[in-house]
Amino acid sequence: MFDKLKEECGVFGVYDNNELDTSRLTYYGLFALQHRGQESAGIAVNNNGTMLYRKEMGMVSEIFDDVVLNYLKGHSAIGHVRYSTTGESYAENAQPLVIKYTKGHMAIAHNGNLTNAAALKHALEKQGTIFQTTSDTEIIAALLSRSRIKYNTIEDALQEVMTQIKGAYSLLVMTPHKLIAARDPLGMRPLVMGKKEDSYVFSSESCAFDSLGIDLIRDVEPGEIIVVDSKGMRSIQIETPEKSATCIFEYIYFARPDSVMDGIEVFTSRFEAGKVLAKEYPVDADVVVGVPDSGLAAAKGFSQESGIQYVNGFMKNRYVGRTFIQPSQDMRELGVHMKLNPIRSQIAGKKVVMIDDSIVRGTTCRKIVNLLKDAGATEVHVRISSPPVKHSCYFGIDTPERQKLVASTMNNDEIRELIGADSLGYISQAGLLGTCRNGKRDYCMACFNGRYPISVD
Structure with missing residues (x-):
């Protein structure tokens, strides 16, 4: 009804080192990100290696109540609000996507769009992969589970996957022992990192931190993988292009005015x-x-x-x-x-x-x-x-x-x-x-000038 470009998605995640109520923290984080997607929402928690989750069509406040949040107990959690840019608006496309594969359980929340999704999916299907959804996220999960067989750690597998996928993405990946955040090499989709006491928190926008007493540390850098586990936090940087391509429409319309992205307040x-x-x-x-x-x-x-x-x-x-x-x-x-x-x-x-x-x-x-x-x-x-x-x-x-x-x-x-x-x-x-110049970023303005930073199939 309202003639605007439609939002993408929002992700939120926490790795707890202080006995935080991770599901409620994620609930309130998603509530702050509701403007980024109103079709579906979901939360997955890691309870001693078991992935518990709830995801449905609808708004955050419609899906979760005290009964559900009391059930979703775990030391780490990831959440997602969705507007479908690829994949129809069906319940099975709601995220986080929770899978069981040869190395155990894994949950993924994804904001963005893969430009080579069709080619990747076709190749995987020819090799016998069966897909249950029509979202790009399941393609990432399939590639990650395959690569994980070859590598000792999930972060090593993710590095390989990031060389295979093209497009815009901010990812949160939760395993029984780790919470991993990753941003595409061009930094097209936003992702920030914060800290609450000794616990690490990630969000699509910093506005989700402000009311929850979470200190904003910094943006996840383009092409950066951040791994959080019982040993602490560490960063892995993959190769990136010379110029970044952050979506400039975040500043124009998508982000909340009280968010800070790449050091720039959206309101300003x-x-x-x-x-x-x-x-x-x-x-x-x-x-x-x-x-x-x-x-x-x-x-x-x-x-x-x-x-x-x-x-x-x-x-x-x-x-x-x-x-x-x-x-x-x-x-x-x-x-x-x-x-x-x-x-x-x-x-x-x-x-x-x-x-x-x-x-x-x-x-x-x-x-x-x-x-x-x-x-x-x-x-x-x-x-x-x-x-x-x-x-x-x-x-x-x-x-x-x-x-x-x-x-x-x-x-x-x-x-x-x-x-x-x-x-x-x-x-x-x-x-x-x-x-929105601060010397750190270049911007994608393809919707204005037609100069796409990535070739599009």
Whole structure:
């Protein structure tokens, strides 16, 4: 219903050295990561070598209660929230994936997408491997179990597997004795490491640490494997390309504003994007409004730089989740109204600058512009804190086919007319890069420029 690029997944894991309640810690961690996936959730724990788990379709709070969490007792745990980018939205694709193989039990949680998944799966099936799911995670598990036969340790097997798989991934692997975190060689998907007393914790975003008293240590580096066991923590670094390719859309839309990724606070990067927009596309207007939630920080930045007053232009119904049932066809125009309602006193009779994070198909943006004009706005000037999305993503973000991306088939003036705006401006690619530079990372901007960091089958 809401015309946005769809989230990927979120992972959370803990190796306990202090008698922590690992399942509850993971539950709250997943709760903080719920924005990264609302289709399914799961937790697996290691109880003295036995893998106990629960995973279902639905939201974290719907799946787990005190009875389930009291059952899931163990000294290490991993959890997952999922939005399907590859593999249909079925219960069997929920994670973590728990398997039994020749060396024992193993649980895997994965955020990302393999670009060579089809070729790998075909080769494995020809060798007799049987797959129970349609997710990339099972391909990783199959490769890992095969490699484990040749190597003495799971981390050595994982190093081999990481030379075979291509694409974007952050992995958590739990065995009877170890918890292992790994990030793809380009660092496309985020993964951070924290510590609570003597226990190590991993998460897709640092926001999951803040309310749990977990200290953020650092990001897992591109191509890094971190092994935690009874002996402590150690790092293994595999060969990586000269340049990294962190997904820049984490800063634009996916991540929570209070998260810190690669040393950059997401809120700050969005605020700076708003300031850049005000410089690149100045406008004569009365008020600035942001489209909740990811447009709010950029709107405040635009307001500060331009001197135009920032106001709360919309009331958001926070009880309408992203899994909200689609209205019937004759009620479809009510869809955006169900989630956003303009505050008329802030809008009526005024020239409005509307800040949003992206335009994908253009349908929702048009409806929001209409909401503002119906509320009495005399002009609506749209400013977008990402460049035009012209290309599909194959690295863990669910995007429409290219011909359905409005910026790939229309020029700026045609898009402005489509959405009914009085003017339209997108942040430049150079301007966007300037909002998240810290000298450590290069970024994947393939959805804007079509330059994919990995060849795509």
